[in-house]
Amino acid sequence: MRFSADTARPVAWKNGGGVTRELALHEDGGKMVWRLSLADIAQSGPFSPFPGLSRIHTVVAGAGHRLTGDGVSLAAQPMQPLAFDGGLALDCQLRDGPCRAFNVIYDPRATRAQASVLRGGNWVGESGPQALFVAAGSLVLDGIGGFACGEGLVLDSAARGRVSADGAVILVRFFPVRD
Known part of the structure:
Protein backbone atom coordinates (compact mmCIF):
# COMPACT_ATOMS: atom_id res chain seq x y z
CA MET A 1 0.00 0.00 0.00
CA ARG A 2 1.50 3.32 -1.12
CA PHE A 3 0.87 6.55 0.81
CA SER A 4 1.77 10.22 0.48
CA ALA A 5 1.78 13.14 2.89
CA ASP A 6 0.69 15.34 -0.03
CA THR A 7 -2.64 13.53 -0.38
CA ALA A 8 -3.29 12.75 3.31
CA ARG A 9 -5.86 15.10 4.80
CA PRO A 10 -4.47 17.42 7.53
CA VAL A 11 -6.39 17.28 10.81
CA ALA A 12 -5.91 19.90 13.54
CA TRP A 13 -4.88 18.69 16.98
CA LYS A 14 -7.44 19.10 19.75
CA ASN A 15 -5.12 21.56 21.53
CA GLY A 16 -4.47 23.60 18.35
CA GLY A 17 -0.70 23.14 18.60
CA LYS A 31 -9.21 -2.13 16.75
CA MET A 32 -6.13 -0.14 15.84
CA VAL A 33 -2.95 -2.22 15.79
CA TRP A 34 -0.75 0.61 14.46
CA ARG A 35 -0.95 3.99 12.79
CA LEU A 36 1.63 6.00 10.84
CA SER A 37 1.27 9.77 10.75
CA LEU A 38 3.15 12.95 9.95
CA ALA A 39 2.73 15.81 12.43
CA ASP A 40 3.52 19.48 11.98
CA ILE A 41 4.41 20.87 15.41
CA ALA A 42 3.80 24.62 15.13
CA GLN A 43 4.29 25.70 18.74
CA SER A 44 5.38 24.53 22.17
CA GLY A 45 2.64 23.08 24.36
CA PRO A 46 0.99 19.86 25.53
CA PHE A 47 1.78 16.69 23.60
CA SER A 48 -1.17 14.44 22.75
CA PRO A 49 -1.25 11.38 25.02
CA PHE A 50 -2.33 7.94 23.74
CA PRO A 51 -3.10 5.88 26.88
CA GLY A 52 -2.39 2.15 26.52
CA LEU A 53 -0.36 2.66 23.34
CA SER A 54 3.34 2.95 22.54
CA ARG A 55 4.93 5.54 20.30
CA ILE A 56 8.00 6.03 18.10
CA HIS A 57 8.56 9.69 17.23
CA THR A 58 11.11 10.80 14.63
CA VAL A 59 11.74 14.47 13.84
CA VAL A 60 12.12 14.71 10.05
CA ALA A 61 12.31 18.52 9.65
CA GLY A 62 13.34 21.30 12.03
CA ALA A 63 15.67 21.36 15.02
CA GLY A 64 13.57 19.09 17.23
CA HIS A 65 12.19 19.57 20.71
CA ARG A 66 12.22 18.37 24.31
CA LEU A 67 9.39 16.39 25.90
CA THR A 68 9.02 16.71 29.65
CA GLY A 69 6.55 15.36 32.17
CA ASP A 70 6.34 13.85 35.61
CA GLY A 71 9.99 12.82 36.10
CA VAL A 72 10.52 12.35 32.36
CA SER A 73 12.72 14.35 29.99
CA LEU A 74 13.15 13.16 26.40
CA ALA A 75 15.14 14.85 23.62
CA ALA A 76 13.60 14.52 20.16
CA GLN A 77 16.56 14.98 17.80
CA PRO A 78 16.37 15.13 13.99
CA MET A 79 16.38 11.69 12.33
CA GLN A 80 16.75 9.80 15.62
CA PRO A 81 13.73 7.56 16.36
CA LEU A 82 12.57 8.08 19.94
CA ALA A 83 10.47 5.31 21.50
CA PHE A 84 8.32 5.98 24.58
CA ASP A 85 5.06 5.19 26.35
CA GLY A 86 2.31 6.91 24.35
CA GLY A 87 0.21 7.43 27.48
CA LEU A 88 2.68 9.81 29.15
CA ALA A 89 1.42 13.33 29.83
CA LEU A 90 4.17 15.36 28.20
CA ASP A 91 4.83 18.99 27.39
CA CYS A 92 6.72 19.85 24.19
CA GLN A 93 9.26 22.69 24.07
CA LEU A 94 10.44 23.44 20.52
CA ARG A 95 14.20 24.01 20.15
CA ASP A 96 14.36 26.51 17.33
CA GLY A 97 11.01 26.95 15.62
CA PRO A 98 8.42 24.55 14.21
CA CYS A 99 9.25 21.00 13.25
CA ARG A 100 7.71 17.99 11.55
CA ALA A 101 7.70 14.47 12.96
CA PHE A 102 6.90 11.00 11.65
CA ASN A 103 4.98 9.01 14.26
CA VAL A 104 4.31 5.33 14.78
CA ILE A 105 1.59 4.74 17.35
CA TYR A 106 0.90 1.10 18.14
CA ASP A 107 -0.83 -1.24 20.55
CA PRO A 108 1.94 -3.12 22.41
CA ARG A 109 -0.53 -5.91 23.27
CA ALA A 110 -0.90 -6.65 19.53
CA THR A 111 2.52 -5.86 18.03
CA ARG A 112 6.01 -4.58 18.69
CA ALA A 113 7.52 -1.91 16.46
CA GLN A 114 11.10 -0.92 15.79
CA ALA A 115 12.25 2.06 13.70
CA SER A 116 15.59 2.86 12.10
CA VAL A 117 16.84 5.35 9.52
CA LEU A 118 18.29 4.13 6.23
CA ARG A 119 20.85 6.46 4.61
CA GLY A 120 22.05 6.66 0.99
CA GLY A 121 22.94 3.36 -0.64
CA ASN A 122 21.58 -0.08 -1.44
CA TRP A 123 19.08 -1.67 0.92
CA VAL A 124 17.94 -5.28 1.24
CA GLY A 125 14.99 -5.73 3.58
CA GLU A 126 13.85 -8.74 5.52
CA SER A 127 10.47 -10.40 5.19
CA GLY A 128 7.59 -9.52 7.47
CA PRO A 129 5.35 -6.51 8.01
CA GLN A 130 7.17 -3.22 7.54
CA ALA A 131 6.72 0.35 6.40
CA LEU A 132 9.09 2.73 4.62
CA PHE A 133 8.76 6.54 4.71
CA VAL A 134 11.01 8.80 2.65
CA ALA A 135 12.02 11.68 4.93
CA ALA A 136 14.63 13.14 2.52
CA GLY A 137 15.83 12.39 -0.99
CA SER A 138 14.24 9.43 -2.75
CA LEU A 139 13.89 5.66 -2.69
CA VAL A 140 13.63 3.23 -5.62
CA LEU A 141 12.47 -0.31 -4.85
CA ASP A 142 13.15 -3.11 -7.34
CA GLY A 143 9.95 -4.17 -9.09
CA ILE A 144 7.85 -1.59 -7.20
CA GLY A 145 9.03 1.83 -8.33
CA GLY A 146 10.18 5.15 -6.98
CA PHE A 147 9.19 7.21 -3.97
CA ALA A 148 9.89 10.90 -3.35
CA CYS A 149 10.18 12.79 -0.07
CA GLY A 150 6.93 12.47 1.90
CA GLU A 151 5.93 9.20 0.27
CA GLY A 152 6.12 5.62 1.45
CA LEU A 153 4.56 2.22 1.52
CA VAL A 154 3.56 -0.69 3.72
CA LEU A 155 4.89 -4.14 2.80
CA ASP A 156 4.38 -7.68 4.07
CA SER A 157 7.34 -9.14 2.21
CA ALA A 158 11.02 -8.55 1.66
CA ALA A 159 12.08 -5.80 -0.76
CA ARG A 160 15.31 -4.37 -2.06
CA GLY A 161 16.27 -1.05 -3.55
CA ARG A 162 18.36 2.06 -3.33
CA VAL A 163 18.16 5.17 -1.13
CA SER A 164 19.47 8.29 -2.94
CA ALA A 165 22.84 9.70 -1.82
CA ASP A 166 21.06 12.58 -0.04
CA GLY A 167 18.30 10.28 1.24
CA ALA A 168 16.94 9.32 4.61
CA VAL A 169 14.23 6.68 4.79
CA ILE A 170 12.53 5.61 8.02
CA LEU A 171 12.09 1.84 8.18
CA VAL A 172 9.49 0.56 10.64
CA ARG A 173 9.35 -3.17 11.28
CA PHE A 174 6.44 -4.79 13.08
CA PHE A 175 6.78 -8.02 15.08
CA PRO A 176 4.09 -10.29 16.56
CA VAL A 177 3.64 -10.30 20.31
CA ARG A 178 4.36 -13.72 21.80
CA ASP A 179 2.46 -14.85 24.89
Missing part, protein backbone atom coordinates in the same frame (compact mmCIF):
# COMPACT_ATOMS: atom_id res chain seq x y z
CA GLY A 18 -0.34 21.61 15.16
CA VAL A 19 -1.82 19.32 12.54
CA THR A 20 -1.32 15.67 11.68
CA ARG A 21 -1.75 13.62 8.53
CA GLU A 22 -2.66 9.95 8.87
CA LEU A 23 -0.52 8.07 6.35
CA ALA A 24 -1.46 4.46 7.04
CA LEU A 25 -3.58 2.52 9.51
CA HIS A 26 -3.69 -1.20 10.33
CA GLU A 27 -6.66 -2.53 12.27
CA ASP A 28 -7.63 -6.00 13.44
CA GLY A 29 -11.23 -6.70 14.40
CA GLY A 30 -12.04 -2.98 14.32
Whole structure:
Protein backbone atom coordinates (compact mmCIF):
# COMPACT_ATOMS: atom_id res chain seq x y z
CA MET A 1 0.00 0.00 0.00
CA ARG A 2 1.50 3.32 -1.12
CA PHE A 3 0.87 6.55 0.81
CA SER A 4 1.77 10.22 0.48
CA ALA A 5 1.78 13.14 2.89
CA ASP A 6 0.69 15.34 -0.03
CA THR A 7 -2.64 13.53 -0.38
CA ALA A 8 -3.29 12.75 3.31
CA ARG A 9 -5.86 15.10 4.80
CA PRO A 10 -4.47 17.42 7.53
CA VAL A 11 -6.39 17.28 10.81
CA ALA A 12 -5.91 19.90 13.54
CA TRP A 13 -4.88 18.69 16.98
CA LYS A 14 -7.44 19.10 19.75
CA ASN A 15 -5.12 21.56 21.53
CA GLY A 16 -4.47 23.60 18.35
CA GLY A 17 -0.70 23.14 18.60
CA GLY A 18 -0.34 21.61 15.16
CA VAL A 19 -1.82 19.32 12.54
CA THR A 20 -1.32 15.67 11.68
CA ARG A 21 -1.75 13.62 8.53
CA GLU A 22 -2.66 9.95 8.87
CA LEU A 23 -0.52 8.07 6.35
CA ALA A 24 -1.46 4.46 7.04
CA LEU A 25 -3.58 2.52 9.51
CA HIS A 26 -3.69 -1.20 10.33
CA GLU A 27 -6.66 -2.53 12.27
CA ASP A 28 -7.63 -6.00 13.44
CA GLY A 29 -11.23 -6.70 14.40
CA GLY A 30 -12.04 -2.98 14.32
CA LYS A 31 -9.21 -2.13 16.75
CA MET A 32 -6.13 -0.14 15.84
CA VAL A 33 -2.95 -2.22 15.79
CA TRP A 34 -0.75 0.61 14.46
CA ARG A 35 -0.95 3.99 12.79
CA LEU A 36 1.63 6.00 10.84
CA SER A 37 1.27 9.77 10.75
CA LEU A 38 3.15 12.95 9.95
CA ALA A 39 2.73 15.81 12.43
CA ASP A 40 3.52 19.48 11.98
CA ILE A 41 4.41 20.87 15.41
CA ALA A 42 3.80 24.62 15.13
CA GLN A 43 4.29 25.70 18.74
CA SER A 44 5.38 24.53 22.17
CA GLY A 45 2.64 23.08 24.36
CA PRO A 46 0.99 19.86 25.53
CA PHE A 47 1.78 16.69 23.60
CA SER A 48 -1.17 14.44 22.75
CA PRO A 49 -1.25 11.38 25.02
CA PHE A 50 -2.33 7.94 23.74
CA PRO A 51 -3.10 5.88 26.88
CA GLY A 52 -2.39 2.15 26.52
CA LEU A 53 -0.36 2.66 23.34
CA SER A 54 3.34 2.95 22.54
CA ARG A 55 4.93 5.54 20.30
CA ILE A 56 8.00 6.03 18.10
CA HIS A 57 8.56 9.69 17.23
CA THR A 58 11.11 10.80 14.63
CA VAL A 59 11.74 14.47 13.84
CA VAL A 60 12.12 14.71 10.05
CA ALA A 61 12.31 18.52 9.65
CA GLY A 62 13.34 21.30 12.03
CA ALA A 63 15.67 21.36 15.02
CA GLY A 64 13.57 19.09 17.23
CA HIS A 65 12.19 19.57 20.71
CA ARG A 66 12.22 18.37 24.31
CA LEU A 67 9.39 16.39 25.90
CA THR A 68 9.02 16.71 29.65
CA GLY A 69 6.55 15.36 32.17
CA ASP A 70 6.34 13.85 35.61
CA GLY A 71 9.99 12.82 36.10
CA VAL A 72 10.52 12.35 32.36
CA SER A 73 12.72 14.35 29.99
CA LEU A 74 13.15 13.16 26.40
CA ALA A 75 15.14 14.85 23.62
CA ALA A 76 13.60 14.52 20.16
CA GLN A 77 16.56 14.98 17.80
CA PRO A 78 16.37 15.13 13.99
CA MET A 79 16.38 11.69 12.33
CA GLN A 80 16.75 9.80 15.62
CA PRO A 81 13.73 7.56 16.36
CA LEU A 82 12.57 8.08 19.94
CA ALA A 83 10.47 5.31 21.50
CA PHE A 84 8.32 5.98 24.58
CA ASP A 85 5.06 5.19 26.35
CA GLY A 86 2.31 6.91 24.35
CA GLY A 87 0.21 7.43 27.48
CA LEU A 88 2.68 9.81 29.15
CA ALA A 89 1.42 13.33 29.83
CA LEU A 90 4.17 15.36 28.20
CA ASP A 91 4.83 18.99 27.39
CA CYS A 92 6.72 19.85 24.19
CA GLN A 93 9.26 22.69 24.07
CA LEU A 94 10.44 23.44 20.52
CA ARG A 95 14.20 24.01 20.15
CA ASP A 96 14.36 26.51 17.33
CA GLY A 97 11.01 26.95 15.62
CA PRO A 98 8.42 24.55 14.21
CA CYS A 99 9.25 21.00 13.25
CA ARG A 100 7.71 17.99 11.55
CA ALA A 101 7.70 14.47 12.96
CA PHE A 102 6.90 11.00 11.65
CA ASN A 103 4.98 9.01 14.26
CA VAL A 104 4.31 5.33 14.78
CA ILE A 105 1.59 4.74 17.35
CA TYR A 106 0.90 1.10 18.14
CA ASP A 107 -0.83 -1.24 20.55
CA PRO A 108 1.94 -3.12 22.41
CA ARG A 109 -0.53 -5.91 23.27
CA ALA A 110 -0.90 -6.65 19.53
CA THR A 111 2.52 -5.86 18.03
CA ARG A 112 6.01 -4.58 18.69
CA ALA A 113 7.52 -1.91 16.46
CA GLN A 114 11.10 -0.92 15.79
CA ALA A 115 12.25 2.06 13.70
CA SER A 116 15.59 2.86 12.10
CA VAL A 117 16.84 5.35 9.52
CA LEU A 118 18.29 4.13 6.23
CA ARG A 119 20.85 6.46 4.61
CA GLY A 120 22.05 6.66 0.99
CA GLY A 121 22.94 3.36 -0.64
CA ASN A 122 21.58 -0.08 -1.44
CA TRP A 123 19.08 -1.67 0.92
CA VAL A 124 17.94 -5.28 1.24
CA GLY A 125 14.99 -5.73 3.58
CA GLU A 126 13.85 -8.74 5.52
CA SER A 127 10.47 -10.40 5.19
CA GLY A 128 7.59 -9.52 7.47
CA PRO A 129 5.35 -6.51 8.01
CA GLN A 130 7.17 -3.22 7.54
CA ALA A 131 6.72 0.35 6.40
CA LEU A 132 9.09 2.73 4.62
CA PHE A 133 8.76 6.54 4.71
CA VAL A 134 11.01 8.80 2.65
CA ALA A 135 12.02 11.68 4.93
CA ALA A 136 14.63 13.14 2.52
CA GLY A 137 15.83 12.39 -0.99
CA SER A 138 14.24 9.43 -2.75
CA LEU A 139 13.89 5.66 -2.69
CA VAL A 140 13.63 3.23 -5.62
CA LEU A 141 12.47 -0.31 -4.85
CA ASP A 142 13.15 -3.11 -7.34
CA GLY A 143 9.95 -4.17 -9.09
CA ILE A 144 7.85 -1.59 -7.20
CA GLY A 145 9.03 1.83 -8.33
CA GLY A 146 10.18 5.15 -6.98
CA PHE A 147 9.19 7.21 -3.97
CA ALA A 148 9.89 10.90 -3.35
CA CYS A 149 10.18 12.79 -0.07
CA GLY A 150 6.93 12.47 1.90
CA GLU A 151 5.93 9.20 0.27
CA GLY A 152 6.12 5.62 1.45
CA LEU A 153 4.56 2.22 1.52
CA VAL A 154 3.56 -0.69 3.72
CA LEU A 155 4.89 -4.14 2.80
CA ASP A 156 4.38 -7.68 4.07
CA SER A 157 7.34 -9.14 2.21
CA ALA A 158 11.02 -8.55 1.66
CA ALA A 159 12.08 -5.80 -0.76
CA ARG A 160 15.31 -4.37 -2.06
CA GLY A 161 16.27 -1.05 -3.55
CA ARG A 162 18.36 2.06 -3.33
CA VAL A 163 18.16 5.17 -1.13
CA SER A 164 19.47 8.29 -2.94
CA ALA A 165 22.84 9.70 -1.82
CA ASP A 166 21.06 12.58 -0.04
CA GLY A 167 18.30 10.28 1.24
CA ALA A 168 16.94 9.32 4.61
CA VAL A 169 14.23 6.68 4.79
CA ILE A 170 12.53 5.61 8.02
CA LEU A 171 12.09 1.84 8.18
CA VAL A 172 9.49 0.56 10.64
CA ARG A 173 9.35 -3.17 11.28
CA PHE A 174 6.44 -4.79 13.08
CA PHE A 175 6.78 -8.02 15.08
CA PRO A 176 4.09 -10.29 16.56
CA VAL A 177 3.64 -10.30 20.31
CA ARG A 178 4.36 -13.72 21.80
CA ASP A 179 2.46 -14.85 24.89
